[in-house]
Amino acid sequence: MSGKSKAKKSGELLKLREAALELGISFPTIKQWIYRRKIRSIQTAGGHHRIPQGEVDRLLYRTRGRTAVERSLVLRRVSGRNQLVGRVASVRISGLMAEVKISIGEQQITSIITASSAREMGLKAGQTAAALIKATEVMILRV
Numbered sequence: 001m002s003g004k005s006k007a008k009k010s011g012e013l014l015k016l017r018e019a020a021l022e023l024g025i026s027f028p029t030i031k032q033w034i035y036r037r038k039i040r041s042i043q044t045a046g047g048h049h050r051i052p053q054g055e056v057d058r059l060l061y062r063t064r065g066r067t068a069v070e071r072s073l074v075l076r077r078v079s080g081r082n083q084l085v086g087r088v089a090s091v092r093i094s095g096l097m098a099e100v101k102i103s104i105g106e107q108q109i110t111s112i113i114t115a116s117s118a119r120e121m122g123l124k125a126g127q128t129a130a131a132l133i134k135a136t137e138v139m140i141l142r143v
Helices: 016-023 027-035 053-064 068-074 115-121
Strands: 049-052 083-094 097-104 107-114 128-134 137-142
Touching (some): 016 027, 027 049, 049 053, 053 083, 083 107, 107 115, 115 137
Antiparallel strands (some): 083 097, 083 128, 097 107, 128 137
């Protein structure tokens, strides 16, 4: 299985272009964020910056909905306010049910949904998704 088809580990280090792509920002912007200490980076022995996947996960929601209009496009209008945006870590479909794990920062949340819902949303590891928490149930919506 190739590295792109597997879910990224939260401890993985990303090149700046990869991190910028996941965050939906430009390469110059991510460099400015590093210089302004808005995002934590690790320097390699050669002096190149690498961004921990956990840092990208931490900033994911902030970059996906900067304005009220963008937020309304990213998150569906629902009454629940407990919407956690993260990255799909894994989708395991078995029979009529699917287990979906979403990484949010350094934590994971798991939801059991119907297999048809997972297929309809086209959920795959590495995609951005939101977990909507209502009482004791967690629903997944693809963003």
